Amino acid sequence: xxxxxxxxxxxxxxxxxxxxxxxxxxxxxxxxxxxxxxxxxxxxxxxxxxxxxxxxxxxxxxxxxxxxxxxxxxxxxxxxxxxxxxxxxxxxxxxxxxxxxxxxxxxxxxxxxxxxxxxxxxxxxxxxxxxxxxxxxxxxxxxxxxxxxxxxxxxxxxxxxxxxxxxxxxxxxxxxxxxxxxxxxxxxxxxxxxxxxxxxxxxxxxxxxxxxxxxxxxxxxxxxxxxxxxxxxxxxxxxxxxxxxxxxxxxxxxxxxxxxxxxxxxxxxxxxxxxxxxxxxxxxxxxxxxxxxxxxxxxxxxxxxxxxxxxxxxxxxxxxxxxxxxxxxxxxxxxxx
Amino acid sequence: xxxxxxxxxxxxxxxxxxxxxxxxxxxxxxxxxxxxxxxxxxxxxxxxxxxxxxxxxxxxxxxxxxxxxxxxxxxxxxxxxxxxxxxxxxxxxxxxxxxxxxxxxxxxxxxxxxxxxxxxxxxxxxxxxxxxxxxxxxxxxxxxxxxxxxxxxxxxxxxxxxxxxxxxxxxxxxxxxxxxxxxxxxxxxxxxxxxxxxxxxxxxxxxxxxxxxxxxxxxxxxxxxxxxxxxxxxxxxxxxxxxxxxxxxxxxxxxxxxxxxxxxxxxxxxxxxxxxxxxxxxxxxxxxxxxxxxxxxxxxxxxxxxxxxxxxxxxxxxxxxxxxxxxxxxxxxxxxx
DNA sequence: CTGAAAGCGCTAACAC
DNA sequence: GTGTTAGCGCTTTCAG
Numbered sequence: 001x002x003x004x005x006x007x008x009x010x011x012x013x014x015x016x017x018x019x020x021x022x023x024x025x026x027x028x029x030x031x032x033x034x035x036x037x038x039x040x041x042x043x044x045x046x047x048x049x050x051x052x053x054x055x056x057x058x059x060x061x062x063x064x065x066x067x068x069x070x071x072x073x074x075x076x077x078x079x080x081x082x083x084x085x086x087x088x089x090x091x092x093x094x095x096x097x098x099x100x101x102x103x104x105x106x107x108x109x110x111x112x113x114x115x116x117x118x119x120x121x122x123x124x125x126x127x128x129x130x131x132x133x134x135x136x137x138x139x140x141x142x143x144x145x146x147x148x149x150x151x152x153x154x155x156x157x158x159x160x161x162x163x164x165x166x167x168x169x170x171x172x173x174x175x176x177x178x179x180x181x182x183x184x185x186x187x188x189x190x191x192x193x194x195x196x197x198x199x200x201x202x203x204x205x206x207x208x209x210x211x212x213x214x215x216x217x218x219x220x221x222x223x224x225x226x227x228x229x230x231x232x233x234x235x236x237x238x239x240x241x242x243x244x245x246x247x248x249x250x251x252x253x254x255x256x257x258x259x260x261x262x263x264x265x266x267x268x269x270x271x272x273x274x275x276x277x278x279x280x281x282x283x284x285x286x287x288x289x290x291x292x293x294x295x296x297x298x299x300x301x302x303x304x305x306x307x308x309x310x311x312x313x314x315x316x317x318x319x320x321x322x323x324x325x326x327x328x329x330x331x332x333x334x335x336x337x
Numbered sequence: 338x339x340x341x342x343x344x345x346x347x348x349x350x351x352x353x354x355x356x357x358x359x360x361x362x363x364x365x366x367x368x369x370x371x372x373x374x375x376x377x378x379x380x381x382x383x384x385x386x387x388x389x390x391x392x393x394x395x396x397x398x399x400x401x402x403x404x405x406x407x408x409x410x411x412x413x414x415x416x417x418x419x420x421x422x423x424x425x426x427x428x429x430x431x432x433x434x435x436x437x438x439x440x441x442x443x444x445x446x447x448x449x450x451x452x453x454x455x456x457x458x459x460x461x462x463x464x465x466x467x468x469x470x471x472x473x474x475x476x477x478x479x480x481x482x483x484x485x486x487x488x489x490x491x492x493x494x495x496x497x498x499x500x501x502x503x504x505x506x507x508x509x510x511x512x513x514x515x516x517x518x519x520x521x522x523x524x525x526x527x528x529x530x531x532x533x534x535x536x537x538x539x540x541x542x543x544x545x546x547x548x549x550x551x552x553x554x555x556x557x558x559x560x561x562x563x564x565x566x567x568x569x570x571x572x573x574x575x576x577x578x579x580x581x582x583x584x585x586x587x588x589x590x591x592x593x594x595x596x597x598x599x600x601x602x603x604x605x606x607x608x609x610x611x612x613x614x615x616x617x618x619x620x621x622x623x624x625x626x627x628x629x630x631x632x633x634x635x636x637x638x639x640x641x642x643x644x645x646x647x648x649x650x651x652x653x654x655x656x657x658x659x660x661x662x663x664x665x666x667x668x669x670x671x672x673x674x
Numbered sequence: 675c676t677g678a679a680a681g682c683g684c685t686a687a688c689a690c
Numbered sequence: 691g692t693g694t695t696a697g698c699g700c701t702t703t704c705a706g
Contacts, residue, residue: 002452002476004699015677020701028675045476050453051397052699054388055682062431062453069417071617076413080406083434092453094399094431097420115339116387116399139339139382225621258621280408284562284595286623341683352693357685365691389683392698 003044012040023048059118063307064094066108066122072224072251073279074296075123078145081300082121089308091118100222102126109138119307121145128191141310143303147193155310156322157303159294161193164327165200168246168274168292171329173208175337177244177272180205183231183256184220184248197248197276215240220252228252232259243271244335250275250282250291257285257334272335287333295325340381349377360385396455400644401431403445403459409561409588410616411633412460415482418637419458426645428455437559439463446475456644458482465528478647480640484530492647493659494640496631498530501664502537505583505611505629508666510545512674514581514609517542520568520593521557521585534585534613552577557589565589569596580608581672587612587619587628594622594671609672624670632662 009016014033021029022037029037040046054060065082067075083093094117098104105126119141127135127150135142136153144156172180182201186194198217205212215238220231228251235242236259245260247253253275257267265271267287275282278293302323309318346353351370358366359374366374377383391397402419404412420430431454435441442462456478464472464487472479473490481493509517519538523531535554542549552575557568565588572579573596582597584590590612594604602608604624612619615630639660646655 005701006699016700017678017702018676021676024701030675033675045474047452049392049699051388051391052682053701054453055386055392055684055698056700056702058682060388060453070407070413070420071417073410073413076407076410079432080408080434083407083432092431092433094429095416095420096429097417115384116391116397137382225617229621254618255621258623261623280562281591281618284566284592286595286598342685343683353684354686354694355692358692361685367691370691386683389698390685392682392700393684393686395698 002049003046004049005046007044008037008040008046011044012036054116059311060116061090062092062094062117063119063121063304063311064096064117066096066098066105066120068100068105068123068125069097070095073281074249074251074277077279078123078296078300081297082304085297085301085304089304091304091308098125100125106131106134109134115140119143119311121303121307124150126192141307141313143307143310145299145303147191147196152320152322154320155306156320157299157306158322158324159299160324160327161196162200162203164276164292164294164329165197165246165248166204167200167327167329168276168290169201169204170207171274171290171331172244172246172272172335173204173210175244175268175272175335178210179213179216179242180244180246181235181242182217182248183228183235183245184223184252185217187219194248197246201246216242220248223249223252225251225255225258228255229259230255232256233263236260236263245271245273247273247275250277250279250289253289253291253334254281254285257287257289261286267334268336272337274335278330282330282332285334287336290332290335291330293328293330295327298325339386340383341386342383344381345374345377345383348381349373391453396648397453398427399429399431399454400456400458400641400648401433401454403433403435403442403457405437405442405460405462406434407432410618411586411588411614414616415460415633415637418634419641422638422641426641428641428645435462437462443468443471446471452477456480456648458640458644461487463529478644478650480644480647482636482640484528484533489657489659491657492643493657494636494643495659495661496636497661497664498533499537499540501613501629501631501666502534502583502585503541504537504664504666505613505627506538506541507544508627508668509581509583509609509611509672510541510547512581512605512609512672515547516550516553516579517581517583518572518579519554519585520565520572520582521560521589522554524556531585534583538583553579557585560586560589562588562592562595565592566596567592569593570600573597573600582608582610584610584612587614587616587626590626590628590671591618591622594624594626598623604671605673609674611672615667619667619669622671624673627669627672628667630665630667632664635662 005016005019009019086093098108124146218235220227275289275291278291282289342353342356346356423430435445461483555572557564612626612628615628619626
């Protein structure tokens with residue numbers, strides 16, 4: 001049985017209140033008393049029961065991070081950034097994965113596990129305006145990450161999807177490419193990253209006076225390497241001429257890189273490629289991958305800070321904020337020349 | 338203010354015990370009563386306070402997973418597997434990163450945060466026999482993962498480091514390679530993955546009657562892509578002839594792949610390469626990477642099950658177990674022919 | 675500066 | 691089948 005505060009107080013010959021004062025760095029404790037208490041804590045190997053503390057204080061100092069899948073490097077790196085930002089502020093992070101399943105995404109939001117965390121960071125995958133009510137009802141402090149707009153009911157940290165994809169496309173156009181594949185479209189979706197990035201792609205074409213060609217828009221299911229490779233292989237089979245690829249994330253870009261080279265095409269000589277996310281791997285692929293850096297660290301820091309504000313919140317004092325973090329084009333070998 | 342069990346019992350016109358019975362699926366509750374309670378729960382949007390439940394029951398149903406760094410794909414994938422295994426058993430996972438810092442690794446083990454979790458899965462990085470006392474003292478149920486042996490004081494799930502590395506090396510030898518680089522050594526370390534894998538490498542050479550050549554053993558610091566690339570570049574600069582590489586993990590193998598190709602060497606024609614870990618990326622690299630699959634899923638499942646046994650444990654009923662999970666050689670393009 | 679005592683929300687004896 | 695009640699270990703008034 002682990003030692004309790006009472007055990008400590010007994011051994012130190014003081015009251016539990018004094019022990020509590022020492023533990024919580026209450027300043028007005030005589031130095032000698034503090035010593036005695038610390039000694040007692042040490043000899044008993046005491047450490048406070050966090051469940052009891054939480055019950056009493058109403059805070060757990062744990063937040064949860066809900067993401068689709070850690071195996072996706074972007075989310076692993078996001079989780080890393082979030083955990084570092086959280087640790088700096090004394091918070092632990094409980095990660096919950098919901099895969100690419102819409103119902104699961106919703107369930108995880110409603111789950112009672114949320115009653116054990118002070119707040120939730122949710123990286124939106126499929127939620128949309130129709131879920132606004134659900135989201136508004138949740139009593140937990142909540143900050144949304146990612147792309148889908150669930151307008152105005154909650155704080156929301158987004159990346160600049162449209163602008164980023166536009167910059168990626170413009171970069172290829174500036175390099176002389178004219179027939180640019182948009183890889184990763186989700187036909188039928190009108191919101192979400194895929195739609196926003198496709199918008200950016202079209203804007204760039206429009207601005208350059210290049211006509212939009214639907215046959216260059218290649219759908220890809222879940223944004224995984226495998227699907228990027230498959231999507232590109234299918235496209236190659238169709239034989240449509242092209243000289244550039246704007247992939248909607250790095251994973252499918254890397255898959256496409258593989259498929260292009262299998263087909264004997266040289267990157268960037270025959271086909272220039274740009275991705276989106278700037279995951280670590282893009283610095284080491286063959287060739288290295290040009291990409292859009294969405295500002296992951298800043299997204300994480302901003303989100304954690306917003307969440308803390310809500311958690312401490314004189315609650316609904318502030319209107320929900322939507323913060324779009326700046327992006328950056330990172331040029332590497334896959335689009336050189 | 339969130340609703341409590343008392344609110345529910347009042348609204349339903351029953352006692353708290355009955356509410357508790359309904360929530361905990363106690364079978365002997367009249368159907369009508371159950372209905373009333375469930376209705377009340379629904380209208381109040383009640384969900385139980387997990388801190389209170391934990392305080393009372395002594396269980397949180399949360400375990401923590403301590404790993405060096407999520408940005409390393411192997412650990413992200415391990416975390417994924419652990420979370421899935423844990424979720425199947427009703428456990429949530431709190432991830433703690435400790436980087437590559439020994440002191441931090443120790444701190445995180447002693448941290449009081451551990452008092453909020455029912456058990457700990459710790460992926461050993463730098464702990465060794467000298468830390469046996471520290472580890473033995475911890476009161477939390479604990480299962481160690483990984484390679485270093487902290488003999489016999491705790492359950493330990495390991496991968497077959499030596500055998501895996503040996504199989505990787507033998508595979509290259511079988512393909513006719515004779516001058517095989519061992520990439521990723523940690524000179525001076527006598528235990529840990531690096532040492533064990535180097536052992537396997539030497540065993541394979543010995544068995545084939547190939548003399549060991551120290552100039553083919555290339556040290557690499559932290560096993561990251563970047564360091565693998567650098568280690569290989571340095572080695573290439575030295576000009577030592579070679580025709581194969583056994584890299585001690587996939588990240589450095591992928592970095593090396595990059596460095597080799599930058600130098601104009603063809604893989605596998607000029608140099609065959611094998612990694613270790615079978616991370617997802619190895620299926621999509623250029624070329625795809627042969628590797629040792631250490632049985633990540635099984636490691637995760639085994640570890641979670643062992644931990645649960647300790648948590649439920651009529652405690653020290655069982656002697657600490659050491660379970661080595663079977664590995665598998667996955668042959669891909671980087672060592673074809 | 676320190677002590678006594680109440681109570682956070684829940685579960686589990688124990689009654690009825 | 692259902693109600694009463696005593697804590698789990700901590701923080702926090704409120705006294706002294």
